[in-house]
Amino acid sequence: xxxxxxxxxxxxxxxxxxxxxxxxxxxxxxxxxxxxxxxxxxxxxxxxxxxxxxxxxxxxxxxxxxxxxxxxxxxxxxxxxxxxxxxxxxxxxxxxxxxxxxxxxxxxxxxxxxxxxxxxxxxxxxxxxxxxxxxxxxxxxxxxxxxxxxxxxxxxxxxxxxxxxxxxxxxxxxxxxxxxxxxxxxxxxxxxxxxxxxxxxxxxxxxxxxxxxxxxxxxxxxxxxxxxxxxxxxxxxxxxxxxxxxxxxxxxxxxxxxxxxxxxxxxxxxxxxxxxxxxxxxxxxxxxxxxxxxxxxxxxxxxxxxxxxxxxxxxxxxxxxxxxxxxxxx
Amino acid sequence: xxxxxxxxxxxxxxxxxxxxxxxxxxxxxxxxxxxxxxxxxxxxxxxxxxxxxxxxxxxxxxxxxxxxxxxxxxxxxxxxxxxxxxxxxxxxxxxxxxxxxxxxxxxxxxxxxxxxxxxxxxxxxxxxxxxxxxxxxxxxxxxxxxxxxxxxxxxxxxxxxxxxxxxxxxxxxxxxxxxxxxxxxxxxxxxxxxxxxxxxxxxxxxxxxxxxxxxxxxxxxxxxxxxxxxxxxxxxxxxxxxxxxxxxxxxxxxxxxxxxxxxxxxxxxxxxxxxxxxxxxxxxxxxxxxxxxxxxxxxxxxxxxxxxxxxxxxxxxxxxxxxxxxxxxx
Numbered sequence: 001x002x003x004x005x006x007x008x009x010x011x012x013x014x015x016x017x018x019x020x021x022x023x024x025x026x027x028x029x030x031x032x033x034x035x036x037x038x039x040x041x042x043x044x045x046x047x048x049x050x051x052x053x054x055x056x057x058x059x060x061x062x063x064x065x066x067x068x069x070x071x072x073x074x075x076x077x078x079x080x081x082x083x084x085x086x087x088x089x090x091x092x093x094x095x096x097x098x099x100x101x102x103x104x105x106x107x108x109x110x111x112x113x114x115x116x117x118x119x120x121x122x123x124x125x126x127x128x129x130x131x132x133x134x135x136x137x138x139x140x141x142x143x144x145x146x147x148x149x150x151x152x153x154x155x156x157x158x159x160x161x162x163x164x165x166x167x168x169x170x171x172x173x174x175x176x177x178x179x180x181x182x183x184x185x186x187x188x189x190x191x192x193x194x195x196x197x198x199x200x201x202x203x204x205x206x207x208x209x210x211x212x213x214x215x216x217x218x219x220x221x222x223x224x225x226x227x228x229x230x231x232x233x234x235x236x237x238x239x240x241x242x243x244x245x246x247x248x249x250x251x252x253x254x255x256x257x258x259x260x261x262x263x264x265x266x267x268x269x270x271x272x273x274x275x276x277x278x279x280x281x282x283x284x285x286x287x288x289x290x291x292x293x294x295x296x297x298x299x300x301x302x303x304x305x306x307x308x309x310x311x312x313x314x315x316x317x318x319x320x321x322x323x324x325x326x327x328x329x330x
Numbered sequence: 331x332x333x334x335x336x337x338x339x340x341x342x343x344x345x346x347x348x349x350x351x352x353x354x355x356x357x358x359x360x361x362x363x364x365x366x367x368x369x370x371x372x373x374x375x376x377x378x379x380x381x382x383x384x385x386x387x388x389x390x391x392x393x394x395x396x397x398x399x400x401x402x403x404x405x406x407x408x409x410x411x412x413x414x415x416x417x418x419x420x421x422x423x424x425x426x427x428x429x430x431x432x433x434x435x436x437x438x439x440x441x442x443x444x445x446x447x448x449x450x451x452x453x454x455x456x457x458x459x460x461x462x463x464x465x466x467x468x469x470x471x472x473x474x475x476x477x478x479x480x481x482x483x484x485x486x487x488x489x490x491x492x493x494x495x496x497x498x499x500x501x502x503x504x505x506x507x508x509x510x511x512x513x514x515x516x517x518x519x520x521x522x523x524x525x526x527x528x529x530x531x532x533x534x535x536x537x538x539x540x541x542x543x544x545x546x547x548x549x550x551x552x553x554x555x556x557x558x559x560x561x562x563x564x565x566x567x568x569x570x571x572x573x574x575x576x577x578x579x580x581x582x583x584x585x586x587x588x589x590x591x592x593x594x595x596x597x598x599x600x601x602x603x604x605x606x607x608x609x610x611x612x613x614x615x616x617x618x619x620x621x622x623x624x625x626x627x628x629x630x631x632x633x634x635x636x637x638x639x640x641x642x643x644x645x646x647x648x649x650x651x652x653x654x655x656x657x658x659x660x
Contacts, residue, residue: 126480
């Protein structure tokens with residue numbers, strides 16, 4: 001009982017420290033982007049002003065927290081590097097998906113053009129690596145974590161692109177795609193955080209595994225929300241996985257129940273009525289409910305692994321972020 | 331006299347060692363690309379089979395050569411990392427320029443699509459950084475060299491893109507563009523080579539300066555060749571700087587002589603006759619001759635700096651590569 005109370009009280013004092021480190025991370029990201037070469041300053045300024053949730057940075061910082069809930073300057077720098085790496089992937093993703101918006105504003109490719117978006121993403125990769133090179137400790141291992149995450153990401157993105165409109169996409173292939181495109185950076189977040197805290201290799205790996213579960217959970221919830229948030233009267237211009245040919249778990253389950261749906265989903269151009277029918281079928285056939293059940297499994301697995309390993313305060317910090325992700329409604 | 335003879339004989343034995351290291355570099359690049367994840371293997375295999383001149387790798391290896399003309403394993407790895415970084419920029423450049431061909435074959439964006447090209451370039455960046463992270467010495471400084479080169483490159487590329495069809499582009503702005511888009515990797519090549527050889531900071535910088543001159547020379551000659559190699563009957567589909575709206579030095583000089591040319595050059599779509607007129611004007615007005623004179627100045631500057639600094643054998647190795655670049659005819 002005493003331990004539990006102590007854990008709770010530390011968790012209460014912890015988040016403030018984490019909050020401060022998160023603000024420092026945001027400042028570091030903004031400062032780094034705004035100090036870019038004048039040629040790049042308009043795009044970088046535009047990106048610096050976009051307000052991300054910084055969930056990956058928060059996870060890295062939580063994993064790097066010591067027993068007093070404090071994180072080092074190195075952890076803040078690594079968290080900033082991770083957010084900038086994430087930003088680089090978003091800028092390039094938007095080219096790949098032809099996405100008109102990002103974080104509620106026009107995407108870089110929409111506002112500045114595809115060519116500028118290619119260059120800006122490359123620039124952000126180099127900025128991210130410079131920050132990692134500036135860390136004072138365990139340097140090559142950090143770079144390796146970052147490069148491995150990027151190659152996993154590329155693998156996931158390319159695989160998703162190749163399975164575009166693939167109505168026979170299996171659950172396993174879908175999970176492999178999101179393991180790359182999303183879970184890779186979450187794995188990196190917890191692994192790097194643990195490494196900066198001074199954990200041994202085995203602990204770092206265990207933290208990486210927790211990050212992996214959280215990453216899959218994050219993407220599953222994202223994919224469910226995409227169907228849940230869809231307005232009743234869907235305009236064709238609305239950004240939706242389906243309109244980009246991206247097949248996700250709720251739809252895979254619905255197509256398993258009603259194979260006829262595949263003909264509709266596989267069409268190059270879907271009318272508003274087509275969209276409406278697919279989306280209501282995904283609801284009606286239990287595709288969403290089933291996908292939510294799977295996401296709950298990943299949530300429980302993450303909780304289980306977390307209970308097994310991390311020291312109390314860090315456990316509470318990560319658990320709090322995990323719960324936020326799990327209960328996300330938009 | 332004895333010294334000069336010794337220098338010559340060492341230069342003769344040197345290139346063989348350099349040649350071997352270059353072959354090892356090519357093997358390393360091919361092996362690294364062919365060992366990629368299966369999802370990426372078709373694109374990476376395609377890139378591995380494309381035959382680059384490896385001039386940047388050769389310069390790095392020459393700068394890293396010891397007094398017996400031998401280079402370390404680290405230097406081979408760094409040269410491979412540099413070639414893969416160069417490859418990444420080519421893949422992304424081809425998206426930016428809508429280029430249908432590269433190294434005599436369809437470009438990645440033409441063969442596999444723009445989206446795959448974006449992802450493949452990102453993947454190559456991560457592969458390049460992994461190789462740098464695998465070097466055994468002076469690690470953060472190497473990463474910093476690579477990241478600085480990438481940001482210079484991005485600055486140059488973006489600046490070139492923004493000055494597309496800018497008929498008022500000044501000589502200075504043009505030089506700034508090519509300093510980024512081309513000289514950055516040549517600077518990196520000689521700087522990193524010197525660092526791997528164990529040169530002190532001042533020597534490394536001096537070598538970097540030589541690399542810069544060679545890089546500008548390389549691009550100037552490239553830009554001249556683009557006008558010299560143009561077939562008499564130019565088809566609109568022929569890849570030419572002008573058809574992509576890229577304004578280079580021979581044209582800048584020609585437009586200075588005949589400002590009326592600007593109206594023609596600034597047009598969105600040029601007919602075959604337009605092309606023909608611009609190209610013959612660039613010849614007739616001495617634009618090409620003038621640009622060649624400028625390239626000679628950079629050649630002499632590089633020779634001068636080289637004479638001042640590098641030890642005999644290394645000097646001979648770099649000089650040989652410099653002469654190849656200077657006398658390039660295709």
